[in-house]
Amino acid sequence: MLAKRIIPCLDVKDGMTVKGTNFVNLRQAGDPVELAIRYCKEGADELVFLDITASHEERKTFTDLVKRIAENINIPFTIGGGINELSDVDRLLSAGADKVSLNSIAIRNPKIIEEIAKNFGSQVCVCAIDANFEDGAWNCYTSGGRIKSDKELFSWAKEVENLGAGEILFTSMSHDGVKTGYANEALCQLSESLNIPIIASGGAGSMEHFRDVFTQGKADAALAASVFHFGEIDIKDLKDYLRKENINVR
Amino acid sequence: MSIVIIKYNAGNIFSVENALKRLGTEAIVTGDIKLIREADKVIFPGVGEASSTMKYLREHGLDKCIQGLKQPVLGICLGMQLMCSRSEEGDTDCLNVFDIDVKRFISKKHEDKIPHMGWNTITDLKSAIFDSSMENEYTYFVHSYYVPMCDHTAATTDYILPFSAGLHKENFYATQFHPEKSGTVGEGILRNFLDIK
Numbered sequence: 001m002l003a004k005r006i007i008p009c010l011d012v013k014d015g016m017t018v019k020g021t022n023f024v025n026l027r028q029a030g031d032p033v034e035l036a037i038r039y040c041k042e043g044a045d046e047l048v049f050l051d052i053t054a055s056h057e058e059r060k061t062f063t064d065l066v067k068r069i070a071e072n073i074n075i076p077f078t079i080g081g082g083i084n085e086l087s088d089v090d091r092l093l094s095a096g097a098d099k100v101s102l103n104s105i106a107i108r109n110p111k112i113i114e115e116i117a118k119n120f121g122s123q124v125c126v127c128a129i130d131a132n133f134e135d136g137a138w139n140c141y142t143s144g145g146r147i148k149s150d151k152e153l154f155s156w157a158k159e160v161e162n163l164g165a166g167e168i169l170f171t172s173m174s175h176d177g178v179k180t181g182y183a184n185e186a187l188c189q190l191s192e193s194l195n196i197p198i199i200a201s202g203g204a205g206s207m208e209h210f211r212d213v214f215t216q217g218k219a220d221a222a223l224a225a226s227v228f229h230f231g232e233i234d235i236k237d238l239k240d241y242l243r244k245e246n247i248n249v250r
Numbered sequence: 251m252s253i254v255i256i257k258y259n260a261g262n263i264f265s266v267e268n269a270l271k272r273l274g275t276e277a278i279v280t281g282d283i284k285l286i287r288e289a290d291k292v293i294f295p296g297v298g299e300a301s302s303t304m305k306y307l308r309e310h311g312l313d314k315c316i317q318g319l320k321q322p323v324l325g326i327c328l329g330m331q332l333m334c335s336r337s338e339e340g341d342t343d344c345l346n347v348f349d350i351d352v353k354r355f356i357s358k359k360h361e362d363k364i365p366h367m368g369w370n371t372i373t374d375l376k377s378a379i380f381d382s383s384m385e386n387e388y389t390y391f392v393h394s395y396y397v398p399m400c401d402h403t404a405a406t407t408d409y410i411l412p413f414s415a416g417l418h419k420e421n422f423y424a425t426q427f428h429p430e431k432s433g434t435v436g437e438g439i440l441r442n443f444l445d446i447k
Contacts (some may be wrong), residue, residue: 001370002368002369003364003368005369005395042391070265070268071271074432074433074434074436075390075433096264096265121298123298123365126442166365166367194363195360195364196365197363197367220363220367221368
């Protein structure tokens with residue numbers, strides 16, 4: 001039976017993870033590769049690395065980091081941030097990334113999804129959607145949640161699927177960082193209206209929230225950052241808990 | 251021992267090279283027919299589209315080269331599908347090492363998302379690349395086409411329907427999942443392949 005996936009997300013700036021961790025025993029607490037290896041050992045199913053600097057001169061450093069990640073971990077990983085054209089995708093996949101995640105560029109130039117699917121296959125193309133619930137509707141945002149677009153979540157998600165995206169990574173801006181659970185109602189509606197996997201993001205604060213995002217939100221995978229980085233939830237404990245709740249995990 | 255990873259117009263080749271490095275083995279990544287024929291072991295990986303990839307293999311003489319190999323060969327994902335007779339993807343003739351046709355998944359209910367993406371269990375394991383400790387363990391899959399159950403099936407996975415997660419015939423071995431991305435279980439499978447006498 002296909003397992004539900006648990007995906008830690010690491011924000012990377014200048015070659016280091018930005019959000020602090022209280023992990024001990026790491027030679028360099030902020031080294032993304034060391035953290036990634038640790039998550040692999042604990043049972044993470046995939047990893048996402050977000051390049052949150054993405055300025056031109058820092059790209060090369062980040063590409064070198066992607067190479068180091070690929071050499072050191074034995075599970076799939078996705079790279080997001082700083083992808084503006086097809087050559088960026090080629091550069092990251094050549095460095096060893098399994099998938100790339102697009103956000104602002106997909107809204108500005110939806111054709112890029114089609115081009116990625118055609119050139120590299122749908123399976124490498126994760127489309128990230130940041131949306132906020134306001135005035136009775138889910139509005140999509142670009143530029144890290146700063147600029148409101150004219151896209152509505154459910155119609156945009158359908159469009160993205162039709163263009164050839166392999167997965168959707170949906171972050172509810174209303175839930176992100178609040179730690180009161182994922183946006184399960186919207187997730188459920190997305191999951192039931194689309195035929196590609198949905199990765200839920202934003203809102204994880206407890207193990208019960210992970211259970212609910214799979215049972216109520218019908219998500220295929222759940223992404224979280226701080227609860228893992230700060231050691232509030234151990235991935236191995238989380239999986240033991242989910243197994244007891246009859247959720248199929250690896 | 252020389253290990254060759256066949257280089258062609260498909261992704262995922264460096265992932266396999268990296269995985270072998272973690273096992274302490276250096277592989278040669280090449281599309282050179284002479285080097286492929288002389289290798290002790292050959293790995294045929296791949297992520298991509300079947301018909302355009304077959305066209306590339308034919309144009310470069312790699313189709314006949316692979317069909318004629320006598321040493322242990324491991325096909326991975328698209329590599330495994332291309333070793334079958336025919337694929338519905340791009341409606342193309344393939345290498346016909348395994349006498350079975352590749353089909354597209356058809357979902358029966360909305361939970362049946364395509365591609366089949368993520369970790370799933372492998373069962374009924376046969377052939378030298380598996381051992382009993384791997385029965386019911388999870389491996390990582392990403393694919394929209396599948397190889398039906400057949401005489402060559404060496405591992406079974408259930409998604410929408412039971413299908414071949416592994417194949418074996420004489421010196422040819424294959425996995426639909428990605429051992430190079432399947433954690434310690436996948437590393438065990440690659441190690442078993444390297445250990446075949």
